[in-house]
Amino acid sequence: xxxAFEPAKPSDRPAVEALLTASDLSVSYLPKDxxxxxxxxxxxxxxxxGGVEDLDExxxxxxxxxxxxxxxxxxxxxxxxxxxxxxAKGRGLITLCMLTTTFAxxxxxxxxxxxxxxxxxxxxxxxxx
Numbered sequence: 001x002x003x004a005f006e007p008a009k010p011s012d013r014p015a016v017e018a019l020l021t022a023s024d025l026s027v028s029y030l031p032k033d034x035x036x037x038x039x040x041x042x043x044x045x046x047x048x049x050g051g052v053e054d055l056d057e058x059x060x061x062x063x064x065x066x067x068x069x070x071x072x073x074x075x076x077x078x079x080x081x082x083x084x085x086x087x088a089k090g091r092g093l094i095t096l097c098m099l100t101t102t103f104a105x106x107x108x109x110x111x112x113x114x115x116x117x118x119x120x121x122x123x124x125x126x127x128x129x
Contacts, residue, residue, distance in 0.1 A: 003079045008037035008049065015039075015046035016064075023066040030064060036091075037064075038083055040076065047071055050080050052088045052096070060093040065103065081110060085126060094127045 008016060010033050017027045031037075037051035050065040062084060067076045088096055098107050101120050108114075111129065112122035 003040055003048075003076055003083075005038040005040050005048075005080060005083045008034035008039045008051075010034060012037075012039055012046060016049050019046050019049055019066050019068060020064055022068070025064060025066055036060075036087065038080065038087065040080065042068075042071070044068075048076050048080050050084050052084050052091070052093070054091065054093065055097070058093055059095045059097065060088045060091070062096055062098045077106065078110070085124070085129065089126050094125065096124045096126060098122045098124075 013032070013034060016034065016037070016039065017030065020027050020030070031051070031053070034051070036053060037049060039046050040048040048067040048071065051063045052060045053063050054060050062081070065077060065080065067080070085096060098112055099121055100107060104120070104122060107122045112124045115121045115123050
């Protein structure tokens with residue numbers, strides 16, 4: 001199944017905040033303009049979201065990856081992460097990081113590796129994909 005992710009707009013912010021809150025994720029550092037964010041819409045609104053924050057010229061951080069509970073386990077998070085990686089590559093990033101304690105198994109299965117800083121920080125070299 002193909003998923004039509006689209007860039008989020010500032011007007012999507014309330015729906016993105018609602019999804020993140022429902023997923024027990026903090027919205028404290030959610031960028032106002034949602035730059036670097038992708039969303040998936042369904043008939044009920046925003047069904048999935050995620051973003052890439054540039055940390056420097058070559059490194060980005062995957063942020064706020066969430067899928068509405070009724071659509072989980074249907075490959076949406078996998079497709080969203082793949083789309084975010086493509087977005088990051090298009091922005092010139094060669095390394096993506098993910099800070100997680102709940103998503104580590106998912107991330108490791110997709111090529112993210114724990115760092116010496118601890119199991120919660122995982123890194124993927126995009127130049128090898």
